[in-house]
Amino acid sequence: MSGSIDLDGTLRQIIILYPQLIEIVGLSLRVTLTAVAIATIIGFAIGGILAVSRFPGSSALIAIMNALMGLPPVIAGLVVYLMLSASGPIGVLQLLYTPTAMIIAQTLLVLPIVTTLTCRTCQDLLEEYREQLHSLGASSAAIVQTLLWDGRYRLVTPVLAGIGRAIAEVGAVMIVGGNIDHVTRTMTTAIALETSKGNLTLAIALGIILLVIALAINVVLMWMGKLPSHFANA
Amino acid sequence: MLDKLGTPLPDSSGLSSVRLLPLELRNLSLDIGGRGLIEGVDLYLEDPSLTVIMGPNGAGKSLLLRLMHGLIAPTGGAILWAGVPINAQIRRHQAMVFQKPVLLRRTALANITHALWLRGVPRGRRIPRATQALQLAGLMQHAFTHARVLSGGEQQRLCLARALSLDPDILFLDEPTASLDPASTLAIERLLIEAHHHGTKVILVTHDVGQARRLAHEIIFMHHGRVVEHQPALRFFQQPESIAGRAFIAGDLVL
């Protein structure tokens, strides 16, 4: 069958496309890592606050964030597209079809994951520390800061989960980025394109590279998380 | 002017001028889920002696302590410190050590400086005060050890050192040595006596009669959520007024 996978050809194709490959990988990393960084800052803060403070609507917000973890990437892409479109509310910024738009869409995807997992981690820690912190007179803000730092090794998990979700998705970045050559083409949109062109070997090769990169990121972050492994209850 | 740790203060503004005593509990009650856990407690504590709250398990001692410190709100009655109902400002001059050591995932020194940060102590003063507290508790060699690696006794000493570093007027302790070995228990008791010497009022909950004998100047004996006896320690141990009290001192099970 001429459609079968050809490893030798794969290697040749990758070498031929070498400069473009660097470009694609670079953009994927840039978009995903930036989105995760932004979502982490916001998500740690919101997750911590939701765990510590009870205000009207906080339980509803937690439930909504939980549900949004399952938000299909295509929907996130559509929502951002409608906002950034020239006919949309913030179209004046002309961000559509740029990496910035892709970052925004992926931030939306990653935020619920980070928020929810941070909230749960902080809730667990709060069980242990609540009385002592109350006795010490800590304000809500101080409690959030204390819990986030105390849970720092556990909080690597939501970050990893966010990276995994973002680097692998194609629906959001395709719609808001437009898969424009040299501008908004990431690993996943390139894979989609090559698949639709019938270049299955190249698509799989790109997929393997994507997995290797994701694995590398995971290894690094888990190593960072394991540093104090000899400490009790880390 | 000396602070509670016995060291000279740079200026007297660090010493609280808030008079917290006398502590008055008026007809205090706590109902949770229809069950009366504390009922009709009237107490008047006015001198800075070392007070021990005693009683069998389930008597409500820990709850009473938490009510005094403002960690729980009563369902009835009032808690007045020098006539003022318990509030966050008053709590700032108090500290509490719990039965199980509660320590953050950081070094011993950092645990204390963190508490000082929470209390608003300025940056430059935190490390000196924390170091002082560690020295007092005999834990200087563990200053940079991760707190949770320390032994149970060391952890509890650290919690006590942390509490003392805050320079509290009132120190609450909820069965602090319940799960500790005798050597650690001795170390803790020595620290308590010393803190008390320097002016901190200590209110200690224990079910260990021996410990009460060693430390108490004043005994509050509780049974079934009520204060059954409130006497100077000597008088309580020689002539307890209640049947429950007598049975407890004798080591019988008090039902």
Added chain:
Amino acid sequence: MNAASRRRICRALAAFVFFVLPSISRAAENFIIVQSTTSTQNSGLFEHLLPIFTKKTGIEVRVVAVGTGQALRNAKYGDGDVVFVHSEKDEEKFVAEGWGVKRYPVMYNDFVIVGPRADNARIGGGKDAPQAFKKIAEARAPFASRADDSGTHKAELNLWEQAGVDPKQSSGKWYLETGSGMGATLNLALGKRAYTLTDRGTWLSHANKDDFSILVDGDSKLFNQYGVILVNPAKHPNVKAKEGQAFIDWLVGPEGQAAIASYKISGEQLFFPNASLP
């Protein structure tokens, strides 16, 4: 706020400065956005054509490739400067409704009917497209349709109409509606041993052909006309009218037309320039 949280905030700000800001500032670069179709992109025409234009004018052309219907819709919402699709009726409507300035014919390519070597419907070698469709329907042979509102899809529906057949009734049985782009539909056709209508360009550049070949072509009803339209700046002030028109003028001018004709796959020309000269 302790040292740890301060460090985290600094790292975050650095990330923002290095990653996000550059892309915001790039909005002022010299480029236009062209809404075009996946079949045109998959043919590889743009990789050949656009560098020539950019070299001459310094204007970068960014192509967003979606289905014809979506391309026109995106342009209607102002998310593009130029539309380059192949669906004459819809293009005329687009201009008539005021969303586009003027439609210029640019080039045509042709559709072909491809199928497996087995060719159960016996359409191979035919020159009549509607007739071939009729035979496929009668044989109830599997047929893969894009069913995505694209130019190719509309051409296909046209042919069914001319053949006097309503294939939608058999949707899910022998008429397979994929709702996908040309490449994905071809992959499905190959997998299901189904006939399908495809533009010649996509077929020639599709790497995975299995034992399929072109069975019917050359019918004038299979000709596929491309048009290019400038999105109306009166409706959407953000449209880069000057650069967009420069692109159109180049496409229909002698240089662009020659560039289109010179694009070949395996020695075969895919697109035939036919812009009407002013």
